[in-house]
Amino acid sequence: MDAQAQTVQKTVRQSPPVDLTKPYNAAWVKGKHIVITGGASGFGAAFVQRWALQGASIVIGDINTEAGEQLVQELRQELGNPNIWFVCCDVTKWQDQVKLFKEAVRYSPHGGIDCVVANAGVAGNDILQTPGDLSADEPPEPNFKVVNVNLYGVLYTTHLACFYLPRNPGSSPCSPQTDPAKTVRDRHLLLLGSVASLAPITAQPQYGAAKHGVLGLFRSLRCSSFVQGIRVNMICPYFVATPILIRAAKIILAGAELARVNDVIDAGTRFTADSSICGRALVIGPPAKAIMADDGQLVPSLTGEGEGEETGIWECYADDFQAVDTWTRRWVGLLGYLESAKGWTGWAKDMVAAFWASDRKPEKKSA
Ligand SMILES: NC(=O)c1ccc[n+]([C@@H]2O[C@H](COP(=O)([O-])OP(=O)(O)OC[C@H]3O[C@@H](n4cnc5c(N)ncnc54)[C@H](O)[C@@H]3O)[C@@H](O)[C@H]2O)c1
Incomplete structure (x- = not known):
């Protein structure tokens, strides 16, 4: 990196590329108070499990009350960690998110929030390119739920994070010079992007638009993190087998190698634990x-x-x-290589599994 880029990074408090060959200590998550949206299922539930095991206190906001409350009960019993809570929250509703953050401060053992994870997301059949009957006078009004949850929901979460994180008692403005071993109090916003933040995604233009929006949010926030001292990081998973993957996606992906939940959780845990990492994407x-x-x-x-x-x-x-474009070209090459390595047998196996798979039933929302 040239000297000018280094100066810019120092000024905006952005850390250098993450050295992934260097181990981090997951135990640094201990004592942090974390708010996570969409924590009842998939990555969110796996983050909650990993961080609760490390001794973090966590507040889950999700529309899936049944799964969220069950997860909280199980973890409290299994781990003996009483500091895990569920708050019913639809991220597309401002007042729901305000309630989530207020409850999170009330539950906080130290009276503040160290880390906010904007994780809730949906995918599904995208209506953007299917306006229906082309002989009609006009198309019906489209349902933009994917953008509402994956982008507007994240913007609400970010807005509240920008209010609550700088007020976190005992926290200091973020800095790449922070010693994570000695600093429990934090001001961390972790955004769930996607490879669809960096590259196009077939048949999912709304999802691609929303996740590109999250990338724009990340890039914009990270270059102004000196304003409130909030460190912002992002993870961009490729397809992973969680309930968000509907049958159509499984059919399109037949024969392709998927990413692993454990790697997503490992990347998110590194960001959450190591408070010297500022403004990076994995x-x-x-x-x-x-x-x-x-x-x-x-x-x-x-x-x-x-x-x-x-x-x-x-x-x-x-x-x-x-640099991102160079990286993307290499990435597309890797996916092509892995798919050809798996061959027709792998493709046929995945197609059979996809046809037999059933999509998840809609979540129940309680009052
Ligand atoms: N699994 C993948 O292949 C993949 C790849 C890249 C990015 N992601 C992203 O990771 C995040 C987590 O997805 P996942 O794979 O764990 O899926 P998931 O379906 O298992 O979990 C998503 C969670 O979000 C919750 N949710 C949905 N709408 C909500 C709303 N309006 N308000 C509150 N909660 C809501 C769901 O109830 C669920 O608990 C999403 O942002 C997704 O876009 C997933």
């Missing part, structure tokens, strides 16, 4: 060996050859569009 993809590219970036090997264990977590070096 991409989570199918496991591959790492090689050092000519420009010094650690990138996925396209041939299966490389040093050490396979990994699914990558820095996407989102310092500028040029």
